[in-house]
Amino acid sequence: MEMAQIGATEKGGVCRLALTDLDRDGRDLFIKWCKDAGCTITVDQMGNIFARRPGKNNDLPPIMTGSHLDTQPTGGKFDGVYGVLAGVEVLRTLNDYGVETEAPVEVAVWTNEEGSRFAPAMVASGVFAGVFDLAYGLSRADLDGKTMGQELTRIGYAGSEPVGQHPVGAYFEAHIEQGPILEHETRTIGVVTHAQGQRWYEITLTGQEAHAGPTPMPIRKDALVGAAKIVTEVNRIGMSLQPFGRSTVGLMQVSPNSRNTIPGSVFMTVDFRNPNEEALTGMDRDLRAFTDKLARDSGLTIEVTQIWHSPVVTFHDKCVGAVRSATRRLGYSNMEIVSGAGHDACYINRVAPTGMIFIPCEDGISHNEVENATPDDCAAGGNVLLHAMIEAANA
Amino acid sequence: MEMAQIGATEKGGVCRLALTDLDRDGRDLFIKWCKDAGCTITVDQMGNIFARRPGKNNDLPPIMTGSHLDTQPTGGKFDGVYGVLAGVEVLRTLNDYGVETEAPVEVAVWTNEEGSRFAPAMVASGVFAGVFDLAYGLSRADLDGKTMGQELTRIGYAGSEPVGQHPVGAYFEAHIEQGPILEHETRTIGVVTHAQGQRWYEITLTGQEAHAGPTPMPIRKDALVGAAKIVTEVNRIGMSLQPFGRSTVGLMQVSPNSRNTIPGSVFMTVDFRNPNEEALTGMDRDLRAFTDKLARDSGLTIEVTQIWHSPVVTFHDKCVGAVRSATRRLGYSNMEIVSGAGHDACYINRVAPTGMIFIPCEDGISHNEVENATPDDCAAGGNVLLHAMIEAANA
Ligand SMILES: NC(=O)NCCC(=O)O
Numbered sequence: 001m002e003m004a005q006i007g008a009t010e011k012g013g014v015c016r017l018a019l020t021d022l023d024r025d026g027r028d029l030f031i032k033w034c035k036d037a038g039c040t041i042t043v044d045q046m047g048n049i050f051a052r053r054p055g056k057n058n059d060l061p062p063i064m065t066g067s068h069l070d071t072q073p074t075g076g077k078f079d080g081v082y083g084v085l086a087g088v089e090v091l092r093t094l095n096d097y098g099v100e101t102e103a104p105v106e107v108a109v110w111t112n113e114e115g116s117r118f119a120p121a122m123v124a125s126g127v128f129a130g131v132f133d134l135a136y137g138l139s140r141a142d143l144d145g146k147t148m149g150q151e152l153t154r155i156g157y158a159g160s161e162p163v164g165q166h167p168v169g170a171y172f173e174a175h176i177e178q179g180p181i182l183e184h185e186t187r188t189i190g191v192v193t194h195a196q197g198q199r200w201y202e203i204t205l206t207g208q209e210a211h212a213g214p215t216p217m218p219i220r221k222d223a224l225v226g227a228a229k230i231v232t233e234v235n236r237i238g239m240s241l242q243p244f245g246r247s248t249v250g251l252m253q254v255s256p257n258s259r260n261t262i263p264g265s266v267f268m269t270v271d272f273r274n275p276n277e278e279a280l281t282g283m284d285r286d287l288r289a290f291t292d293k294l295a296r297d298s299g300l301t302i303e304v305t306q307i308w309h310s311p312v313v314t315f316h317d318k319c320v321g322a323v324r325s326a327t328r329r330l331g332y333s334n335m336e337i338v339s340g341a342g343h344d345a346c347y348i349n350r351v352a353p354t355g356m357i358f359i360p361c362e363d364g365i366s367h368n369e370v371e372n373a374t375p376d377d378c379a380a381g382g383n384v385l386l387h388a389m390i391e392a393a394n395a
Numbered sequence: 396m397e398m399a400q401i402g403a404t405e406k407g408g409v410c411r412l413a414l415t416d417l418d419r420d421g422r423d424l425f426i427k428w429c430k431d432a433g434c435t436i437t438v439d440q441m442g443n444i445f446a447r448r449p450g451k452n453n454d455l456p457p458i459m460t461g462s463h464l465d466t467q468p469t470g471g472k473f474d475g476v477y478g479v480l481a482g483v484e485v486l487r488t489l490n491d492y493g494v495e496t497e498a499p500v501e502v503a504v505w506t507n508e509e510g511s512r513f514a515p516a517m518v519a520s521g522v523f524a525g526v527f528d529l530a531y532g533l534s535r536a537d538l539d540g541k542t543m544g545q546e547l548t549r550i551g552y553a554g555s556e557p558v559g560q561h562p563v564g565a566y567f568e569a570h571i572e573q574g575p576i577l578e579h580e581t582r583t584i585g586v587v588t589h590a591q592g593q594r595w596y597e598i599t600l601t602g603q604e605a606h607a608g609p610t611p612m613p614i615r616k617d618a619l620v621g622a623a624k625i626v627t628e629v630n631r632i633g634m635s636l637q638p639f640g641r642s643t644v645g646l647m648q649v650s651p652n653s654r655n656t657i658p659g660s661v662f663m664t665v666d667f668r669n670p671n672e673e674a675l676t677g678m679d680r681d682l683r684a685f686t687d688k689l690a691r692d693s694g695l696t697i698e699v700t701q702i703w704h705s706p707v708v709t710f711h712d713k714c715v716g717a718v719r720s721a722t723r724r725l726g727y728s729n730m731e732i733v734s735g736a737g738h739d740a741c742y743i744n745r746v747a748p749t750g751m752i753f754i755p756c757e758d759g760i761s762h763n764e765v766e767n768a769t770p771d772d773c774a775a776g777g778n779v780l781l782h783a784m785i786e787a788a789n790a
């Protein structure tokens with residue numbers, strides 16, 4: 001696949017971080033494909049791209065699909081890009097069969113869904129949905145201090161359309177599951193009813209740099225020893241809430257990061273998830289109780305900031321119904337499923353009826369270069385998407 | 396001080412990592428000072444610099460002092476550079492008073508003593524003493540893969556003198572204590588009798604990257620959760636050996652270091668110290684037993700490599716005696732002390748009679764930008780050095 005070559009890694013995955021040159025190349029290719037399919041293109045101020053195929057009645061709000069082209073540093077060939085390619089396939093199939101829909105059909109590419117280079121995740125669909133304001137979105141910075149606004153301008157994707165002023169009649173997103181359930185249950189299609197809630201944190205521990213040799217153990221203020229306790233506690237919190245809780249420290253930076261200097265400070269992140277909002281609140285409470293006590297006992301200064309809360313999402317009845325009935329009509333084995341990951345659909349659901357279609361991925365593995373999905377499952381998800389969109393566009 | 400301005404940090408410290416442009420600037424300044432004091436300069440293939448003040452009998456091996464100009468990333472104005480400046484003061488004082496010594500006197504600057512940019516520490520004095528071979532020394536690489544050989548050439552300090560072919564009659568090194576003992580005991584001079592042993596390790600944990608949201612806790616292979624357990628155990632090992640054991644994880648790199656990806660691998664270091672060689676061996680045994688069990692229990696692959704062992708050092712009777720008698724003659728309060736840090740003197744002690752002089756540092760803090768020592772204590776250490784060297788040079 002042409003898109004998977006943009007940022008291809010040695011291990012067969014893709015590293016195409018948001019708003020890098022590679023992200024620009026991916027966007028350019030998407031636009032070329034959509035123009036070849038006869039679409040018109042608009043780009044908004046957050047760099048979200050919309051490719052429009054006119055309907056019979058262009059006063060109707062478009063039926064939209066889409067996903068994202070950015071990846072994790074150790075990303076695969078399916079997370080996000082599958083939903084975009086499925087959307088392009090919908091456009092091409094409608095063309096091939098000369099189908100005219102009542103409402104226009106659009107395919108969207110949302111900026112920085114992953115939340116890896118810039119936190120939080122889904123920030124541009126969040127601005128679109130009014131969850132964040134534009135200034136917040138544009139000011140998100142990577143670890144080197146470069147902002148999304150600067151990088152959008154640099155790669156030529158700071159569009160002019162005001163964010164969120166784009167009407168949406170309904171939104172459908174196809175995605176790999178990124179977890180093991182569909183494979184384990186041997187179902188082809190996941191009819192996504194909910195997405196679990198998530199809270200993201202940034203924690204900074206400050207101790208005191210000192211020499212690893214002469215400094216007695218009892219008087220040390222070792223920020224990494226404190227950080228290690230937090231990693232262990234975060235893991236315990238998730239483990240204690242099986243089968244539902246998820247808890248991860250994905251990022252840690254140690255300073256000064258020198259073998260024979262006691263670490264003076266550590267920056268780390270926490271990612272909590274739960275399909276139950278109250279349980280998610282409990283995870284927050286446990287973390288804060290732990291870090292408060294740790295600060296008292298250790299003499300470290302510990303700052304805990306929740307930088308993001310994406311509450312539990314219930315997708316729209318009508319769209320979930322459209323996905324379910326298309327799946328049944330097409331005869332695919334299926335089940336209802338709760339999304340373990342966040343998706344742009346979670347935010348679009350706030351401003352338009354929204355539904356999602358999951359397909360299995362090998363061993364449930366995602367955010368990994370070995371990520372894989374079968375051609376048959378990819379085609380099945382695309383078929384369901386096509387049928388659900390035609391139904392919605394002609395309703 | 397002019398030297399402290401080279402790499403000066405906002406917090407009043409110095410960041411002058413080995414073989415950077417700043418290190419070159421420091422070396423250039425040292426050479427200028429020594430030439431102004433009438434010395435001749437030689438540089439060996441490891442970039443060690445020797446400034447020579449002739450004696451009456453230049454067939455005698457020189458009486459040498461010295462230390463290092465490189466610092467930690469969060470280094471102070473005294474660690475290393477104090478010993479070099481004390482040496483330059485010795486040269487100038489001998490000149491000012493027109494003293495002619497029997498043997499020549501030399502001041503050395505050893506390359507990459509800190510072991511921060513390039514591991515292990517004291518690598519260039521180690522090559523000088525025959526502990527490492529030249530190829531090993533030149534091939535030490537920083538985290539970006541740049542080698543000492545490349546960087547020596549780049550900054551113009553790849554000298555021509557074969558390493559270790561430089562005769563040394565006796566070696567004395569003045570240094571701040573870098574620990575709290577002299578201050579606590581209110582003594583001006585530490586007569587250093589030993590240095591504790593140390594072992595350095597590199598550990599790589601390999602798990603599996605996966606999505607922080609949908610991936611169930613029980614099937615994860617989270618390399619950072621494993622690394623956190625090692626940090627906690629390393630700390631426990633040192634704490635269990637009070638008052639003597641020291642254990643530190645100073646450096647950790649998490650991959651892919653993305654907030655919502657379960658860490659697939661972690662690279663970390665361990666620094667163990669003990670003044671008792673058997674106890675140090677016990678620390679090694681405890682670490683390996685722990686990581687073996689952790690690998691079995693967690694499904695992580697854990698590679699533990701000891702990259703350095705610097706055994707307990709006993710300094711030379713005659714040199715320790717020379718420091719002790721100079722201290723007494725000059726009337727400074729003093730005590731015997733074991734060095735908690737490694738020093739170039741530890742390796743030079745293998746090829747020439749060697750002794751060390753410690754002075755107190757504020758709150759025992761080193762490898763920190765707030766590192767401090769009083770002018771009086773600095774002068775006292777310099778005086779002891781001068782007297783010990785004159786005695787040795789005329790013996
Ligand atoms: N689909 C996906 O990987 N989204 C990234 C945001 C998240 O971590 O849930």
Ligand SMILES: NC(=O)NCCC(=O)O
Pocket residue numbers: 211212213260474508509510516517573735736737738
């Ligand atoms: N003196 C000093 O800080 N040496 C660095 C080597 C060590 O870690 O002991």
